Amino acid sequence: MSRPSPVSDAxxxxxxxxxxxPRSPRKIDAGRLERLLAQQGIDVHRRSIQRDLEALSRVFVDLRRDDRSKPYGWSWNERSASLEVPGMGVxxxxxxxxxxxHLSAVLPHSTFRALGPHFKRAREVLAQSPNAKMARWPAKVRVAPRGQPLQAPNVLPSVLEAVYTGLLEERRLVVHYCKRGADSDSEYEVSPLGLVLRSGTMVLVGTFWKYQNISQMLLHRMSHAEVIDERVVPPKGFRLDRYIESGGLGFRCGKAFKLELLVHELVARTLRETPLGKDQKLxxxxxxxxxxxxxxxxxxxxxxWLQGHGPMIEVVKPVRLRREFAEAARRMAGRHGVGAA
Structure with missing residues (x-):
């Protein structure tokens, strides 16, 4: 096999x-480009990258350099068309x-906006397509979320970019984060281990400083995030899927336990198709x-989930949970004036 020519390499x-x-307002400098290209097996010095960028910016007018501070950052115009080879098909x-x-209601606005040029190009392709049946397909499919839909919170584009970079390059982050109930931000050093999209909310799973216990942070509560040159060292045996399956994303009240319920036949129909757990028995x-x-x-x-089914579910065991629900029912009745003196 012949070796690639210098032209094809370039x-x-x-x-x-x-x-x-990336697209503006995000940007990338030559040093980071050098690292990312190396991960793709492309060995090139950042000086060569800088020269390439200057030359390419004369060809691609939407390629911009931000020289307000060093290292200079490069970005595409926010409205520029996407590069496609080959072009997008139907x-x-x-x-x-x-x-x-279907993602507009669940993705943070900053993430959704970043996909804007692809969505625009898709609509152009469908409008020009001779395959009318295929072009009409999107109008025939819908996703209806279960439960009361909530608007996705806003995530700062700079925060999202830093988190993505930290996860990709396995580097730590310094973030300014406002915990629920706090009046101001606090600074944390975070080792990012995974990112989970949950009902429109982006949850960063990671560890703080040198500790090994797993914590969670909501991206929309971050006012600042930056990547630092410290490597992420995951806790031994950590797997994101295993963490989710163990209930790690829930607000834990204790360890896993055996639950016994009396469920109405209407609820049971749903649970036969979508069980609460692998060992479920009805x-x-x-x-x-x-x-x-x-x-x-x-x-x-x-x-x-249990409270949402009201009288159609009765907690039998454990007794502590049954008592907890009985007390909650008494308080709710009191709030609604039922049984009041």
Missing amino acids: VHRHWAMLRLI GPAVTFELLRE TAHDEEYLRLRVTVPDTVELRT
Whole structure:
């Protein structure tokens, strides 16, 4: 096999470089481009990258240099078209149109805006497509969220970019974060381990400073985030999927426990299709109710789910949880004037 020519090497390097440059207001400097290109197997010095960027900016008018501070940052104009080789086909255009329709309510606005050029190009491709049936497909599919929908909170683009960079390059972050109930921000050094999108809220899973216990931070509560040159050292055996499955994303109230309920047949129908846990068992109790036994994490979310079904669910065991719900029911009745003197 013949070796690539210097021209093809340059084209490959330029193409990779242009795709790594973010849209304004985010930016990237030559040093970080050097590291990211090295991860793709492209070995080039940052001086060469700087020369390439200057040359490319004369060809691509939407490629901008921010020279207000060093190191200089490079970015694409926020409204510039996406680079595509090959061009977007009808199939990918349909996919982007479905994403636009169904992610608008769950993605942070800053993330959604970053996909804007792809959505715009998708609509153009579908408008020009001779395949009318395929172009009409997005109008035939909808996603209806369960429960009361809430608006996704805003995340600062600079915070999102720093978190993405820290996760990708496995480097620590310094963040300014306002805990719930606090009047002002506090500074934390965080080792980012994973990012979870949960009902429109972005949750950063990580550890603080040199500690090994896992914590969570909500990105919309961060007023500042920056990447520092300190490597992330994950806790031994940490796996994001395992952490989620163990109930780590819930507000923990205790360890996992055996739950026993009496559930109405209407609730049982749903639970047969979408069980509460892998060991869930449903057995007959009377004409209306079934007995459910399952092992579940002890979380606030579990209590919210149980309370949401009102009288259609009765907590049998553990006794402490049954008493907790009985007391909550008494307080709720009092708040609504039921049983008041």
